[in-house]
Amino acid sequence: MLTIAVSKGRIYDDALPLLAExxxxxxxxxxxxxxxxxxxxxxxxxLVIIRATDVPTFVEYxxxxxxxxxxDVLLEHGAESLYEPLDLGIAKCRLMTATPVNAPEITxxxxxxxxYVKTAQRYFADxxxxxxxxxxxxxxxxxxxVGLADCIVDVVDTGNTLKANGLEPKELIAHISSRLVVNKAxxxxxxxxxxxxxxxxxxxxxxxxxxx
Ligand code: ATP
Ligand code: PRP
Numbered sequence: 001m002l003t004i005a006v007s008k009g010r011i012y013d014d015a016l017p018l019l020a021e022x023x024x025x026x027x028x029x030x031x032x033x034x035x036x037x038x039x040x041x042x043x044x045x046x047l048v049i050i051r052a053t054d055v056p057t058f059v060e061y062x063x064x065x066x067x068x069x070x071x072d073v074l075l076e077h078g079a080e081s082l083y084e085p086l087d088l089g090i091a092k093c094r095l096m097t098a099t100p101v102n103a104p105e106i107t108x109x110x111x112x113x114x115x116y117v118k119t120a121q122r123y124f125a126d127x128x129x130x131x132x133x134x135x136x137x138x139x140x141x142x143x144x145x146v147g148l149a150d151c152i153v154d155v156v157d158t159g160n161t162l163k164a165n166g167l168e169p170k171e172l173i174a175h176i177s178s179r180l181v182v183n184k185a186x187x188x189x190x191x192x193x194x195x196x197x198x199x200x201x202x203x204x205x206x207x208x209x210x211x212x
Contacts, residue, residue: 002045002186002193005059005067007052011178014090015068019047022200044193056082056181065186066194071176072155075119083187086180086201089208093157095119095173100144101166106151113143114153123153123173141165 004019006012008030019025019040026038030049038047048064055069056077068088069077072095095116109130114120117135124131134149141161143149155176156162156169180201187194 002066002190002197003048003064004045005048005050005055005064007055007069008049009052010091011052011068011070012049014178015088018088018090018201018204021204022197053077059181059183062183062185064183065190066180066182066197068178069181070155070178071174072116072119074179074181075174076116078118079181081184083182083184084179085182085198086205088178088180088201089205091176091178093155093176094169095153095176096156097123097151097153097170097173098141098156098162098167099151099170101168103144103150110151111149112151112153113140113149115140116153119173120153127171141167 006015012030023042024045025041026047027040028035028038030038036049038049040046048058050058052070053073055064055067056074056079058064059067060081070091074082074084075095097112109132111132111134112120112124113134113136115136115138117133120131120133134143136143140152140154142165143152144167145165151170152167153173159169162169180198182194
């Protein structure tokens with residue numbers, strides 16, 4: 001049995017067509033079913049439906065052989081313990097800093113609200129800015145509006161969420177897309193089925209590129 005970890009939401013929606021091209025179609029729909037393990041039309045492949053941030057953990061410990069995770073989540077988790085053989089080019093966005101529109105330049109130590117604590121720490125250390133990082137689990141955009149932080153680090157796509165909250169994107173930290181990650185032991189033990197899937201995904205992605 002090959003287990004693939006996927007999160008509900010946008011990654012699942014974008015991953016479904018890719019999986020379907022490889023002949024993997026879940027039998028239940030996670031939007032209507034409460035099941036966390038989904039059998040698929042391939043008898044030897046199942047999906048586990050978990051939180052986006054938990055995907056690297058499941059794959060690292062071998063609870064899933066493969067997974068699909070955003071690069072933002074992988075940067076934060078630290079991806080040394082996983083293989084990351086494919087950029088799937090889905091759920092694209094940018095990891096950015098953002099501040100209130102027309103905020104004055106901050107000199108000295110800044111307060112940064114984010115769920116990407118390690119990535120933010122690394123980023124501000126790299127650019128030589130002293131930063132106090134405040135961990136939040138969501139609604140980061142609120143932090144500067146209520147005086148909790150000077151700046152946030154979050155993913156930005158259209159910029160609408162920032163705009164709606166009087167913030168503007170500032171510095172780009174990383175371009176983000178979802179990656180296929182593979183457990184190192186599984187890559188050896190289940191090489192044949194994993195390689196066949198990788199080849200299949202790669203073929204679909206190449207065809208998609210040609211179509212654009
Ligand atoms: P969790 O459910 O664990 O809280 P989440 O809310 O970040 O995680 P999603 O919103 O489904 O889960 O995001 C999954 C991934 O999609 C993120 O890790 C990121 O790589 C990407 N992503 C997040 N927001 C956007 C966006 N607005 N546009 C495109 N991609 C995005
Ligand atoms: C994500 C992210 C931003 C927003 C950015 O939130 O946390 O708030 O998307 O996208 P935009 O630039 O197109 O507005 P999401 O919609 O996933 O909601 P959640 O993470 O708060 O559940």
